[in-house]
Amino acid sequence: MPKKILIVEDEANIRELLRLYLEREGYTVIEAENGVEGIKKWKSEKPDMLLLDVMMPVMDGWAVCKEIRAESDVPIIMLTAKGETADRVSGLEMGADDYIVKPLEMPEVIARVRAVFRRMAPDDAPEKLSFDNLVIDKQAYDLVIRGKRVDAPPKEIELLYYLASSPNRVFTRAQLLDDVWGFDYFGDTRTVDVHVKRLREKLEGVSDKWELKTVWGVGYKFETKE
Incomplete structure (x- = not known):
């Protein structure tokens, strides 16, 4: 079954670009245009990963990440226009697994998504x-x-x-x-x-x-x- 990825991003053109590239890689894509909608779709769709924008109206990415982390360890990759170290560190401390600074480079996005799923994939024998x-x-x-x-x-x-x-x-x-x-x-x-x-x-x-x-x-x- 294809992995399901939820994109939470208020810019429609970015959502569309991400969706096209991710679907080309064989992933199932769900979209949300703000944080509140993102929380609802996370609960209803149970995605395998979130690509989460930081700066959004209604409810920003930090708040979404914090709420999800209170209940789930689902991998979260933050999408942010803020390149300052303090902002990146803040996101990681809130529980984000990774971050990508805009403008997005699609090969980088795909590489990071693949890497997260590769780390989660079970091996043939238990590793304990x-x-x-x-x-x-x-x-x-x-x-x-x-x-x-x-x-x-x-x-x-x-x-x-x-x-x-x-x-x-x-x-x-x-x-x-x-x-x-x-x-x-x-x-x-x-x-x-x-x-x-x-x-x-x-x-x-x-x-x-x-x-x-x-x-x-x-x-x-x-x-x-x-």
Whole structure:
């Protein structure tokens, strides 16, 4: 069954362009012209992904993202005309999985959409890592802390799994962008910092046998302790 993508964008010409390119790639496309309509269609259509504009009348993209994240981990890619780092970081902190700065380049949009779905696709065999009070299941995209499933966006789980797959190895931010995001990322390395910050909020105080650690001036590692 084709993946279903909801485009929430107030500019009709952009919606039409996105729809044409996404349908050409085999996706089913639903459209909404403002945030309120987007919320309604998200609830009724249950899409596999949202392409969400930031600046919209009635209800902006930040508000839509916040409301959806309160109930769902469905992947969200923000579409924004604001290129400032602060705006991009704010979107990621609200739970967006990615962002694309306008004017949109369709090959970039398609690459990002494919990358998200590729990360979500199950492998032939389960990929599960277990540590003290922590289980990371990449196939099911589950994060289990102290025996309880904790909601986390797919990219957070992918990043934690990648780091924990090589305990005590230090990865640079550039390496993490290349390997976790899975394509030539168009953003900056602060993307990694934001996702690590969100993971640490979930993992704080869980165990004294491992730690998601910053290696200053280099990057990050999942450190295990004897």
